Amino acid sequence: MADQQDDLRALLIDSGEPTWERDNAKTREEVDRLDNVTLNIAVTGESGVGKSSFVNAIRGLKDTDEGAAPTGEVENSMVPTMYPHPTMPNVNLWDLPGIGSSMFKAETYMKDVKYQNYDFFIIVSALRFKDTDMMLANEIKKKKKDFYFVRTKTDRDVTQEERKGVREEATLQKIRNNCLDNLRTLGPPPVFLITSHNLERFDFQELVNTLERDLPDNKRDALVLSLPVYSKECLKQKYNTFKNAVWAVAITSGAIATAPVPGLSLACDVAMIVSFLTKCYYSFGLDDKTLERLSERVNKPILAMVRESSLVMAITDKSSLATKFAMRLGVAGVVESLCRFVPVVGSVAAAVLSFSTTQYVLLEEVEELYSVAKRVLEMAELN
Template structure:
């Protein structure tokens, strides 16, 4: 779990609160939240000309091929130079569309130097048929230089459709198993030990091996990069949504401690102001992570073909249908009788000598813990319903 506040930052926040510098405490909290979302992750996507690299880049980013910021796709080679494609919601995550090695007059070692090998966290090598000599040479060179690589066999949906047109009774699992076996056998014969091959379709990321690819990347990345990958991933399954929720859930105690620290400041309204700033920042993170912000929903509508209004129709939380502001958060908190009572008690206890601040800090911790858990539950539920709606699944089932 990536902690949004390191020990040094926690000390700075505490010192600011103790010196009654509310503005500095707010600024430090915002800085911590921003820093937690800025760990870089650079993914290189390569392969031979026409293998589907650009489509994969778009699918991974949740972007439709027709969008303005999409990687250009086509029947001919469309990538002639290293091209950077930041994630639309997490700009610290970048997919790099590399020219096909078969289109450049470089040996594999020189190709890697040319494309800036050192900046990538891992490589995904894509082929639409079988992996060829250039793919193997590139994989061996990447491995020799100490980095991870994965093989993605693209457009498997096209293979299945072709088989269905030529045969009446088609066992999809058998066909997919055969495609994977052939890919693995070919790579092993060419000298690649234990190749990791994943069957993918740009238009059906929730099918085939893309979820397994996501799981494998998550397991093999360094700890501080895992959550970065998870939140940049499109919601390809309910399991991914639940994983995101778990990471957010594990961070709530840190935010609650921040809130408790602010409760000791003997200035009317200071604790409430600090908490509202915190709630707004964290809730916006939840929205982005679950793909419920307006930009993410529009991209999902474009890629899934489900009208935006239909996706929004299953959203139950007021948080996901309005701009997140202190006023909205305050309204939701005060609508809950028990939370409103705790807030009033916290404000009163802070001005009681000796024991008052300790009680206020405890109450503030409980209010923040409860509020963020409630908001998280709301938005995770919305994300699950939107995911099912995008797939055409009845959410009531």
């Protein structure tokens, strides 16, 4: 009995909570971050500055992909339009109508677009930030919402200036100075230079780092997991988020194992593992559609390489994945069932065994998916 109590105390120390009940409550909050926390991002600015392309890029889509926000120089968003993330449905990008248009006057813009529905605003410009952008920023500040300035189409400016013999660093500094000069009455706030067609260039990672710092924990995790994999740093952030969440799923597994219902623990463990690894698979960009787009872009057979992973192929076939883990967890399930017949300490032993088994399996499989995703980045030559 002492050994089992020691094991239970070790679990509580790992979680930082004083009691099993408090630990379970904390666990439910952690699991909820992966499943149910909604993040609503508003993308706004004048017409024709690249808002829709930015929305598509954040969702990991090209402008020509099915489900992409329509793009063009003419304003396409006549009403706030929600575009759910294609694989993380709890993350929504909102393409807002251009401020200052005939239907959306700057003076009433915040009310008209229902500002209270969004977690933060991205104010987009392509050439320079104008008076309407600054007016919008001031109105957002009054409503106690966060906003960030994004200067898009930076690659075009760099290319045009290179034709004149101007180096990229000089062009970027010129653009930054121009943006800061236009926004000087606001502080000036930081400005992030990006190109929606190649997120690994310029300041997109700095934008993400800033958002992570500013967002509450639950919203931050939703953001990190939804972003397309555009760099090794981005992938590492996703990996750490999933790795940190493993203990929460394992604790849930342990709590379920204490219930005296035959077969319940095994069925729930399999369902949780399948769900967790499927989220990881999509977040790491290992699904066929994402890899096909990447293969086309870099002209390399990346999809074929990924299909060499038995785990990736099992996730592609959901029934195969469930069978795989049902067989793997079966022996531990039998032992858990036997433990419950032991008076007093049996349920604790079952909880510890279920926790340990689920944690081990998830850490091992997340590591495997991370290894595959790193090989994808190396093959695509993305740093």
